[in-house]
Amino acid sequence: MSYISPNSSDLCVNVCSLCAVPPTILESPVPVSVFAPAPMTLTCTADSYPLPTIVWIKTSLNGTEIIDSSVMNNVLLTQSVTGFSVTSNLTLLNTDELDTGNWSCRASNNFGMTESQTAEIVIYCKSIVFLYDRSFCRLQLMHKYMYRQMSLVR
Numbered sequence: 001m002s003y004i005s006p007n008s009s010d011l012c013v014n015v016c017s018l019c020a021v022p023p024t025i026l027e028s029p030v031p032v033s034v035f036a037p038a039p040m041t042l043t044c045t046a047d048s049y050p051l052p053t054i055v056w057i058k059t060s061l062n063g064t065e066i067i068d069s070s071v072m073n074n075v076l077l078t079q080s081v082t083g084f085s086v087t088s089n090l091t092l093l094n095t096d097e098l099d100t101g102n103w104s105c106r107a108s109n110n111f112g113m114t115e116s117q118t119a120e121i122v123i124y125c126k127s128i129v130f131l132y133d134r135s136f137c138r139l140q141l142m143h144k145y146m147y148r149q150m151s152l153v154r
Contacts, residue, residue: 022112023048026085029103029119036123037094044105044116047085052107054079054088059118060101097125 027045034040046052056067056077067090069075076091086107092099102118 019049020111021047021049021084023052023107023109023114025105025107025114025116027087028116029090029105031120031122033122033124034095036096036125039091039093040095040099040121041089041091042103042105042119042121043087043089044107045085045087046105046107046114047083048107048109048111049084050109051081051084052086052109054086054105054107056088056090057104057106057115058099058101059104060098062098095123097123099123 023046025044025046027043029042029044032040032042042056044054044056046054058065058067067075067077069077074093076089076093078089078091080087088105090103090105100121100123103121104116104118106113106115108114
């Protein structure tokens with residue numbers, strides 16, 4: 001929009017009015033494999049106007065859950081803002097086998113919502129946990145085998 005100054009018909013001032021912009025993911029989390037209890041960090045960056053709110057989502061054999069640091073005591077969530085972009089870092093301070101799954105971030109504001117690509121997170125365990133679910137036990141045995149193989153390579 002342009003505004004003509006009443007003092008001078010030659011002076012035009014551009015008045016910037018920001019439009020509503022739904023979120024766009026600029027950086028998605030990437031796949032990570034670590035040995036428990038090592039920490040790990042996932043990063044997500046989104047931009048929009050107004051600024052987006054970013055939440056983290058984990059999908060695993062146990063279902064889908066929204067990650068909140070008030071619910072999980074080993075999670076550290078930090079955010080930084082640059083211009084119209086928000087970067088969210090999710091750090092798992094002490095990983096364990098229950099952190100294995102597909103992780104993504106969701107950015108939203110009043111004008112839309114978008115979800116990042118998922119990143120497969122694999123946490124290797126040093127011990128076998130026997131559960132009633134036989135497929136999960138096989139998964140644990142496989143992780144134990146892979147851990148032994150990786151140890152032998154060193």
